Amino acid sequence: MSHKSSLRYVIVLFVLSLFLSLSVNPVQAEVKIKFWHAMSGNRIDLLKGLAEDFNKTHPGITVESQYVGSYNETLNKTIASVKAGNPPHIFQLYEIGTRGMIDGGMIMPIGDIAKPGEVDWEDYVDAVMSYYKVDGKLYSMPFNSSTPILFYNKTAFKKAGLDANKPPDTWSQVRVMGKKIMDSGAAEAGITWNMHCWYFEQWHAVQNAMLVDQENGREGRARKVLFDGSAGVNIVKWWTGLEKDKIFLNTGRGWSNHRKAFISGQAAMMISSTSDVTQMTNAFNQKGWDLGTGFLPRPDAVPRQGVIIGGGTLWMTKDHPQEELKAAWEYLKWISMPKQQVIWHKGTGYFPIRKSAMKLLEKEGWFNKFPNYKVAFDQLLETKTSLSTSGALIGVFPQLRDAVQSGIEKVYEGKATPEAALKEAAQKINKDLENYNSLFK
Numbered sequence: 001m002s003h004k005s006s007l008r009y010v011i012v013l014f015v016l017s018l019f020l021s022l023s024v025n026p027v028q029a030e031v032k033i034k035f036w037h038a039m040s041g042n043r044i045d046l047l048k049g050l051a052e053d054f055n056k057t058h059p060g061i062t063v064e065s066q067y068v069g070s071y072n073e074t075l076n077k078t079i080a081s082v083k084a085g086n087p088p089h090i091f092q093l094y095e096i097g098t099r100g101m102i103d104g105g106m107i108m109p110i111g112d113i114a115k116p117g118e119v120d121w122e123d124y125v126d127a128v129m130s131y132y133k134v135d136g137k138l139y140s141m142p143f144n145s146s147t148p149i150l151f152y153n154k155t156a157f158k159k160a161g162l163d164a165n166k167p168p169d170t171w172s173q174v175r176v177m178g179k180k181i182m183d184s185g186a187a188e189a190g191i192t193w194n195m196h197c198w199y200f201e202q203w204h205a206v207q208n209a210m211l212v213d214q215e216n217g218r219e220g221r222a223r224k225v226l227f228d229g230s231a232g233v234n235i236v237k238w239w240t241g242l243e244k245d246k247i248f249l250n251t252g253r254g255w256s257n258h259r260k261a262f263i264s265g266q267a268a269m270m271i272s273s274t275s276d277v278t279q280m281t282n283a284f285n286q287k288g289w290d291l292g293t294g295f296l297p298r299p300d301a302v303p304r305q306g307v308i309i310g311g312g313t314l315w316m317t318k319d320h321p322q323e324e325l326k327a328a329w330e331y332l333k334w335i336s337m338p339k340q341q342v343i344w345h346k347g348t349g350y351f352p353i354r355k356s357a358m359k360l361l362e363k364e365g366w367f368n369k370f371p372n373y374k375v376a377f378d379q380l381l382e383t384k385t386s387l388s389t390s391g392a393l394i395g396v397f398p399q400l401r402d403a404v405q406s407g408i409e410k411v412y413e414g415k416a417t418p419e420a421a422l423k424e425a426a427q428k429i430n431k432d433l434e435n436y437n438s439l440f441k
Contacts, residue, residue, distance in 0.1 A: 031327040033063045034088035038074045038312065039144070040067060046347045054334050061327045071097070071312065072398070078317070082106050087317040089328040092143070094312050095131060096397035099217060101315060102139055103395060103440065108318040111137040113329050123354045124336075127383050130390040131309050134218070139315075141332040144350045146274045146311040148202050149375050150297060153187070154290035156268040160184040167294030168269075171238050174297050178247040178269065187268035189249035191242070194258040195409065197401035198310060199271060200227070203235045205388045206298045208305040211400075212433075217393035221437050225429050227404065228422035234299060236418035240411045250412060253405065263287075271296065273310065274376035277349030281372060293375040306383025308391040311350060351376045395436040400429045 039047055044067045051065040068074050071094040081087040093101065101107050121129065121138070128142045154164040160181045168174045178190020193199060204211055209231035212222035226232075242248035249267045251257035262270035263283045277293065284291040298304050314335075316328055334340065341352035342360050351373075352358055358377060361367060367374040383389050394400055407421035416424070 031061050031323055033061060033090065033324065033328050033331060035063055035065045035090040035331070036068045036074055036078060036088040037065065037092040038067070038069065038071045038094075039092070043348060046344070050335060050340060050343065051331075054331055058330065058334075061330065063331050079106070082317060089320055089324060090314055090316055090332065092312045092314055093140075095310055095391065096394070096401070098132065098134070098139065098313075099221070099393040099395045099397065102134060103221075106317055107139070108316040108325065109137055109139045110141055110316070110332070111139065113316070113325065114138070119333060123356050125351075125353055125355060125380065126385060127306070127380050127389065128309055128353050130385055132313055134393065140313040141315075141336055142353045143314045143336065144275070144311040144344070144348070145309045145353050146350050147307045147309060147376055147380055148193075148199060148271055148296050149274050149379065150269060150271055150294040151262060151276070151280055152269045152292045152294065153262070153265065153284075154292045156181060156186040156265065156289075157292075159186040160268070164290065164292065167292055168297050169295065170300045171297055172300050174269070175242065175245075175247060178242070179245075181268045182247065187265060189261070189267040190247040191269040191271070192249035192251055192258045192261045192267040193271035194251055194255060195253045195405055197404040199239075200232070200235055200404055200408070201392070202296060202307050203299070204231055205308045205391075206296065206305055207231045207234075207302050208386060208388045210388050211392040212394055216387045216390070218387060218390065221440065222392070222394050222433055223430075223437065224433065225400070225426045227400075228419075228426040232422050233418050236408055236411060236422060238299070239408065240418065243412060265289075273349075274351060275311065275349045277373055277376070278347065279349070281370070291372055293372040295375065295379045304382070305386065306389045307379060308389055309380070345373070349373065349376075351380065394433075396429065396432040399432050400425075403428050 035051065037047055047065045051063040055062050068077050074091055075093055075097060078087060078091045124142065128145050129138070132138055132140050132142055150167055152167045157164040161184065162177055162180060168177050174191055181187050181190050201211060204227065209226070209229065210216040211225060211227050213224045213226060214220040214222050239248070243250050249261055251261055258270055258272065259276065259279070261267045263280070280291055296307055314332055316325070316332070336353060338354050338357040338360055341354055341357035344350060345352045345357070345361070352361070403425035407416070407425040410416040410421045411418055
């Protein structure tokens with residue numbers, strides 16, 4: 001064979017091998033996934049960083065993480081984008097949106113895309129799974145789960161002559177300790193939390209009481225509210241009674257003023273989300289104060305039942321090309337894995353949704369070093385799974401929250417008794433439920 005023939009032969013073999021390699025492993029077009037979320041502040045960069053880590057380890061998929069506003073704003077923008085034909089593949093929504101999402105017809109249930117044995121669902125915290133499962137099917141991927149806990153200023157407790165290692169466990173203890181703190185001059189107010197129906201819902205669960213009929217909306221669409229019963233009246237009487245006696249500092253609606261009052265030392269105790277642990281820890285370190293955490297205080301005569309998970313969850317929208325749905329599902333699986341859940345927990349205070357993530361934290365001594373993070377886990381793990389603690393499913397949940405909040409504000413202002421305020425709110429929401437349910441007849 002001549003030199004030219006030999007060279008030609010080598011070139012032909014090279015071209016043929018290149019053709020065959022391209023045939024076996026064709027170059028795939030990059031799949032872009034839009035992820036819209038409602039996490040503000042430093043959590044924007046945290047979620048962006050997680051998406052970038054995923055992109056580096058998953059060639060061919062690019063997840064674009066974008067903050068689009070509050071939960072309500074994220075929902076409204078997602079609905080608008082669905083109508084316009086360009087929805088995000090993944091969006092974040094508060095836990096109370098579950099019934100509306102199931103009924104709305106715009107989502108792809110996780111239970112319909114997950115293959116049997118693909119995910120170890122037994123590794124997920126029971127209380128989390130029980131909320132997002134409806135009729136045995138998982139509809140969304142749990143992500144940023146939280147519960148309300150008590151935060152307290154140990155430094156102020158010591159100044160008031162209280163045991164800094166024993167926060168109040170009951171409503172009466174909150175009142176007694178709060179008054180002692182005020183009388184001693186350790187703080188202007190005993191306790192604060194923001195005007196939000198979430199606490200009203202939690203104290204229902206603590207009493208093993210349900211918000212609505214139809215087994216808390218889990219045996220069918222709710223038709224009538226139950227929150228105007230004795231459990232609800234007891235909550236409002238205690239809440240507004242503390243405010244009347246100035247033990248409770250009323251900071252109004254929103255999620256900033258009660259935090260500011262606690263961080264400034266104006267109030268010695270605060271009830272808020274577990275997701276505030278990191279922020280409160282950093283703030284107290286700067287002040288040189290000692291921070292403590294405890295379970296959500298309960299009514300004195302009621303054995304503790306537990307709490308309902310709050311926070312948000314991740315939903316997939318349907319009607320995307322199959323390769324995009326698969327890519328979105330890959331990201332949902334990845335972000336819920338133990339390593340990512342540990343990163344998310346440390347950066348926020350939201351508790352990991354997987355038991356194995358908790359074990360990783362325990363193994364590295366995280367809770368020994370930062371015990372205030374562990375209270376949320378202990379409270380959740382001690383929760384007794386029931387229809388009450390699994391949380392209500394209500395198609396008009398945002399309206400319910402607003403009606404209850406407005407009712408409590410009327411009691412603050414002396415315009416209604418707890419009984420009358422809740423009865424008025426119940427009448428309004430019962431009408432809203434009737435209108436909602438009429439859409440499905």
